[in-house]
Amino acid sequence: MTLEVRNLSKSFGGLRAVSDVSITVRPGTIHSILGPNGAGKTTLFNVVTGALPPTSGSVHLMGVDVTGRRPDELVYKGLARTFQRTSIFPSVTVAQNVALALRSRMKLNTSMRVDGDARQLIESETLRVLGAVGLASQAHTTAGQLSHGSQHALDIAIGLALSPKFLLMDEPLAGMSRGDRERIASVIRSLRDEHQLTVVLVEHDVDIVMRLSDTITVMQNGAVIAEDEPLAIQKSPIVKRAYLSGEIAA
Ligand SMILES: Nc1ncnc2c1ncn2[C@@H]1O[C@H](COP(=O)(O)OP(=O)(O)OP(=O)(O)O)[C@@H](O)[C@H]1O
Ligand SMILES: [Mg+2]
Structure with missing residues (x-):
């Protein structure tokens, strides 16, 4: 390991x-x-x-x-990483940022319809990783409005999506x-x-x-x-x- x-x-x-x-x-x-x-x-x-x-x-x-x-x-x-500068999308919500990262990792085109199972996985993963970095209560906040510290926490949440080791x-x-x-x-x-x-x-x-x-x-x-x-x-x-x-x- x-x-x-x-x-x-x-x-x-x-x-x-x-x-x-x-x-x-x-x-x-x-x-x-x-x-x-x-x-x-x-x-x-x-x-x-x-x-x-x-x-x-x-x-x-x-x-x-x-x-x-x-x-x-x-x-x-x-194996996942976070970057020296944050790589979040400022104009969409905190939860949407995580969901976008998850979709791209699940090789789903963002314009594609997401079937029930994938949608459920995205929702549960989003809640899990936002909880892990203390952002669960700000899931529906626009990412660009987060404090600097919270934007970095979101970056970490994105790194955690799909459970890296x-x-x-x-x-x-x-x-x-x-x-x-x-x-x-x-x-x-x-x-x-x-x-x-x-x-x-x-x-x-x-x-x-x-x-x-x-x-x-x-x-x-x-x-x-x-x-x-x-x-x-x-x-x-x-x-x-x-x-x-x-x-x-x-
Ligand atoms: N794509 C690149 N092309 C050419 N030189 C590069 C490239 N990336 C890094 N370097 C050079 O490689 C060296 C190491 O850079 P690197 O960014 O890995 O350092 P670092 O330890 O991360 O520094 P910092 O603490 O400033 O982030 C530097 O001299 C840098 O200019
Ligand atoms: Mg560096």
């Missing part, structure tokens, strides 16, 4: 954005990836989720080599107020503790990463420079020297 990245590299022309990265994500954990801007975190996500082909190396999902599979195939195999989250707390960040942090914790999800988290808020994570991998210039539990990462001389001294020592 693991997600395993083996010796993965991704180059853009002469730039090695991801360089020989190997990571094993244990099931039922929150595994965070820390690193300065340009370290290669989003590129790693893009390759793992099938949005970009790797230059070399492989990705294994629950023991199966899934390198180069398309994102929609990987969603069916239990692994959810890769790229900066889910970016640009939020302190209060919203704490709210989304507890949603992320509940994904692990109450919904048995495995979360791979890219996030610059070091304080929250330290509190949420079971394991932290630190990247710099495309490569992994450290991986350990939060306390050990906090104390690691390599990590301190390379990048985090100010933020973590504080």
